[in-house]
Amino acid sequence: MKTRYLITICLLMILSIYCLPQVVNANNQEQHFEPLKAYPEQPPLGRLPQSVRPTMYWLDLTIDPDKGSFNGIVRINLDIDVETQHIWLHGKDIKAQSIQLLLSDGSTVNGQYVQVDNTGVVKLTFEQAIFPGSAQLQINYETHFNNNLEGLYRINEAGINYVFTHFQPISARLAFPGFDEPAFKVPFNYTIKTRVQNKVFGNSRVTSETAVGDGWKEVRFAQTQPLPTYLVAFAIGDFDVVEWQDIPTTDIRHKTIPLRGIATKGKGDQLNYALENTKGVLINLEQYFEIPFPYEKLDIVAVPEMAFTAMENAGLITYREQLLLLDNNAPLQQKQAYLSTHAHEIAHQWFGNLVTLEWWDDLWLNEAFATWLSYVSNSQTYPEYQFDQMLLSRSLGIMTADSLMNARTIRHDINNNDEVQSAFTGITYIKGGGLLSMLEAFIGKENFRSGIKNYLKKHAFKNANADDFITALGEQSSIKSLTQIKQSFSSFLNQPGIPLLNLKFSCKDTLKPSISITQSRYLPLGSKGSTTQTWDVPACIKYSVNGHQKTLCDIIKQEQQVLVLPEEHCPSFIMPNSNGSGYYRFSLSKDGWQSLLKHSAQLSAEDMMSITNNLEGAINAGKLKFNELIEITPTIIDNNSAAISLQPIYLLSFVYNNIAENKQQKAKLAKLYRSLYGQRLKELGLVNKDTDSINAIQLRTQLISFLSNEGEDKAIRKFLLDMAIAYTGYMGDNKVHPEKADSNVIKTAIKVAVEDLGKPYAQHLRNLLEKAKEGSLRNQILSGLASIKDPEYAAEVRDLILTPSIRDNEIGLLIFDQLSSSETRAPMWKWFKENFEHIKSRTPPSYHADLVIVGQSFCSAPEKEEFISFFRPLVKGNAAAEHKFQRQVEVIELCISQVEFHQKYVDKYLKLQ
Template sequence: MNRFIRPLAMTALAACCGAAFAATDQVPQGQLPRWAVPVSYKLAFKLDPAKQAFSGTTTIKVDLKQAADHLWLDGRDLNVSKVTVTDAHGKVSQGKYVIAAPKEGVARIDFGSTLPAQLLTLTIDYTAPLNQQLQGLYKVSHAGVPYAMTQMEPISARFAFPGFDEPDFKTPYDISLTVPSDLVAVANTRQISETPAGDKWKTVAFEQTRPLPAYLVAFAVGPWDVVKGPDISPSAYRSDVLPLRGIAAQGEGHRIQHVLGETPSIIHTLEDYYGFGYPFGKLDLLAAPDFSAGAMENPGLVTFRDWLLLLDPDSPAKYVRASFNVTAHELAHQWTGDTVTLAWWDDLWLNEAFATWMQQKVTMKVHPEYRADLDRISEAQGAMQNDSLVSARKIRQPITGNGDIETAFDNITYRKGAAVLGMFEGYVGEDVFKQGMRAYIQSHKYGNATVDDLVDAIAVAGKQGDSFKQAFHSFLNQSGVPYVQTRLEQKDGKTILHLSQSRYLPVGSTGDAARVWGIPMCVRYGTADGSKVKCEMFDQATGSMLLDGASHATWVMPNAYARGYYRFSMAKPQWHALTQHVAELSDTEQLAYADGIDAGFRHGELDAGDALTALKPLANASTREVVAAPLNTVAWIYHHEAHTDAQRAKLAAWVSDAYLSRMEQLGYQRKLGEADGDTILRTTLAQAMALDFGIPQVRTALLKQGDAALAKKADGRLDLAAADPDLLGDALSVAVQERGKPALDALIAELPQVTDPATRNSILAGLSAANTPEVANEARDFALTKQVKVGEMAAVLRGGRDTPEARDALWQWFTGHYDQVIARTGSFASGMLPRLVGGGSCSQAEADRLQAYFEPRLKDISGADRGLAQTREQTLLCAALKAKQDPSAMLR
């Protein structure tokens, strides 16, 4: 971290002689110096969403800890007109606002003279544009009507007001909003007053917040529908009724009732777990018309992408399930993130990994049929794909600049972090882990915490020593996935499992495999009457485990319960033995088995024929997640190893044999009262079989629905309701591929007339599926227009990359429209640009052109250096794996 630290000589001089900090000191490159610390804020805004700019007055009480003639703070794109400095005795002077680092958003306040250490009050008047890139205080529209709202995380508060935009500066905030009289204003806390403010204006004031970092300040202005939800009853940990409301764009409020009905059970579950009542007084859930993230945990005013909150009885089942999961995630943040906040962004996992882990616990309790236990494993395996890169982040990645902050919101932080928590929770036991979490929350409530605070609390609760802490830290402070190689030996009547560990590296990786973790490892193995599980801490490069009571011809599942964040390998005879017993494994273990096959294939130990044979039994499983587990591996083989029509036909036949009867049994329409798992499986199989593998029967069925949806009604609108709502996006995708430009043009004409977010998402899916350069480029051109929201643009641009020719067409379009793409994306999204245009590539030439194009542009797109490194590495690994393959192997 480039934390500003004063030279030792200056420290001594200041101590003995009262020397001051002069305005000539260096611009902070990392954290702001701590000799000026905010104590409280008053934020007053005057804004009309119909305008392009707003005005504000920020009043900050600052503890100036040492004599200085200036201080540093954050502010970006702010036009400051006046700075007033009031000292501790009430003396008022004029200060000066100096933009010191415009790109980073660092500014300086010059006092005009040297002031001694004291409590100062700064009052800053300014104007600023309503942001167009979904950052800070930004402008959006719904059905042509403008709204203004905020998204401050991670470092965008500086676009909205000048201040100390770092997480450990937690202070109370007083917020007031002067807005047009006919609009609704909401914020983190309850409204306490509304007063006229001149012709057709009013000022709305809100209760003071609890101590918050700047990134959690939130408010919104517009003609919102405000819907009262069910009051959340008091609990053993909260004595007051908690009022609950839904906030949605005008005309949409009636669709938020489902989520409001689910929310009390989430809050009560979280309170019971943490032993700590919801602390923020009121709770509003807001459906944002456009949003850069999935949702944001602002205390008291949680904001979401609108499709997560606006649900109807026929909404796609995957949206209903995602709605609950994301709501549980954001509400879990009210404790881990909002009540206890990370001290600095290298510990972002203390927010996001814990919210992900806790959401899964809440979902398992409230909706066990959603199988969040399987989601955790699938998501961890997705994180392992990224974590297998040499360029992968650590969970606790040092922060070297704003780009590192903006790119920390990834699978490593969220999903690897959650998996590691689950693994160590399993090691110490759920009750012990809960005791540690309760102690952690109580010790740091309304303040900040670091990794050591959390790990120490768990260790104390579990009576664990340094070896436990070291094992925990081994997963937090180094990147990579442990790879546990296993070998069975029968010796002197005993069965011994020999173990060695290294870093998992795919074929073609240039990484160093020599790495050791402290792995809480559990093994399931066959016995004469079934199976047993044995668990040990494996924290050396090599080791062994005695399998008591193992049958002579035992089989081994080296990740029992699938709780461990590691991959495993074994000799082919052992794989064969495990495959024969795969039906005896639990659902979770079957997912770990599928990942083990994929890992062995990408590591070069198994060829395509081995993988296809080992994965085939999973297609007959009863659980949706297990049924779908082979699809990604098979899709890679189909797109990158099958070179001829005969080879692709062979793989398509494998897919049809494995899945077509299941697809036909499910049918192509949601059945009355069917389990949502069946509904989602229908969507999963239809999408894969039609769009990844081109299975004719499935494409024909979806095309029929797509044609029906594209037929015009009497009013000239498309009859989108003619398709099954869960399959609409896939049906439109097939229709665009089969019907070409007329289908695409129909969707382009329809999108501006559609306000329902789920339907818009289906149309965007159809646009992204265009599979000829001319039609695909028309869709991409349309994505740059205002008819496509900023947050929707990537959904269109992500399509068209299944073949080298399609990727070449995307590349040509992107490089020809680079400036227009950049103009629509903010710094939070710019780090994803290399993946947006280069994802799915699989050749040295594609890796080289990506590097050559982006390398000179990195200085202008914050965070893109990591995105470039990872996308290039993924491309080269794909090319290496492709080069290793013998296509005849998959025909065995």
């Protein structure tokens, strides 16, 4: 027990009423207290000491979006356990004007404010020692709006200034001094003073709005539920506001939830689709948890410029505007992105907001769950979208990143502020989600759901860590023991990489059939790692005996293990990863593969997705050659499911773009690809039909892109060219005509038009960009501009990045698109190096280490050397940045190994054509 004092009295202050505890020694419990550590003298660069804790905040901010800076007063109630003359907290680039500590006896102590570290660690030093008890800290301060889309930042659109916040993970400290760490989860009270024409939104409802003279008003918000600083949010400006119907009560929730959509001026009418689909997403998640939505209202905000794609602020969720501004005619991909992001952010209101991670090492507790739940929940609300297959496809897709020796673990130590951003990886989100799918399949859906409900109820409005979750899960599981679950879970949580199970099947007349399993780590060609590694793999093997399908589940722990089937007869096939629900790869003997593929009609779509992923793994490991892949491909392509049929495209594109050495080889490959996929597209037709299923739209969209590009199909290119001309009013009225295009393929069409018409069409797009305000349209135009091959004009496009006509969150698109094309890669790389400081200045500092990702298109030894010589000196001394750099070097090295290995087989194959 750590609490030493009881809160007993309240003091009435001039502006507000709040509680201040009186010091009362609970002496009868003294003997149980843990000895208190002395308060640290050295700056805590990671977690703050727990012996000085906030219990409540009051924020009074004065914000005029037309000014460059703002000021505020922050008051924080503190519990202090130790005697100290200084307090550590956070604040970044803040000018503190006065610091006072109001003690419980009514006296005041003045302090000094010094930022001691560039990650925003602040030391407050007081004029006298502070004794254990309670106190209230007050800091009056001023600071600038941030220019890098974090903290409290300002953007201008169509001449109007708006202010938004983005605090995750450690940017609240840019907006106000405080204890910017998730474990300090307490209620917030805030008041915002601004110009009368502005609307103001926050986490909770507005309780009063009062004119205060001179064209200003004061907006006061209700006290929030306990929140960590990173979930506090506000938005200020002359917005369009769409008041929607309240989300109705359910058997789980007895209060309605007011729902609103918020967008910058003139865009409100595009929020209807997003608002209309919110009720279903929210109610379905609520039914899953059987816990009411934790907040009293929900606002969804379309933000024109945002560093992350969306942010789950409690009750005030922000999104990049292209995710929210859409209608029924929007491209399928945009709808899918909206639905999965929306469900992800709403799922966070429970996972992350209601129960918050204790520290950033457990970010997966937020992100893996929100990712997993968004697909699980949407697959019920929107069965036609096949979100369950999307979830599997994503966790299969992350295996490429997880096969690196520099792959991160799902859960990893974060020792200082510099490392916090490194927790936000695909491994945390997607491999974490895959791990949850595996666990759910192994212990059963209802057991798993009971565990989740148990966890959320136990820790509601508090913090929790990985152990808390596994304990809550174990308490509800009637199938497997807690120890077994913990061991298996932690072997995946705390180890990088993918288990590879090699299965050898034996069936003799005298014995029951058995499977001998060897476990190792999957490694791709060129990897310098060791294959010796084991996990506690919860494996489920599907097999068929006399036409009946059976499943055998067990935990594979050893390097070598034998499973005996309970049957007397030999199975006709074994599928080593039933429904692909296990996060592992497998290999079989040639006979094993043949009998499995021969029975593909008896397998589920998920089985087939897992099989094709294993084939991709075999190609990447050099176990399967190009000609062998082409032999198998028709069986995969013929599959009805788009997710399966399209799977080989990634490998075929890699061969076309990275291995083919000249135009002749590319032309031969293009002919081959048309022969493989042409018929499927012919059956679908190039034009959308009202009767098309989502599967058909997905297939057509991808095939048009693949066949127009890697398939060099002239007829498809002409079809796209005409569409792009009509859509953009080229040589006509120079206006955009959405009704003249298929929204699913228009982006590809614009790219084709730029490639075929060159500079004049690019110039036309450039003019359209000047007037384009919506994120989706700008995205189409910019990706078209990035595909110009004319060297002079490509240089002009690059220089656009140096101008304000490109938004900060659009810079990456132009850079990556030009780097991905062999014609523009070298000049873009040169330009990137020359303008690195400018690019950095328009990127949030916490993302600077991520800029090494520009190396993702490099696949040759000279490119690797150039990459190393530019970035190595820049990352030196920063552990998180060095790790990202090493990881990128490994990606380039593996790509080089792939090309070297497969080139000879591709050459040999093409010579015979």
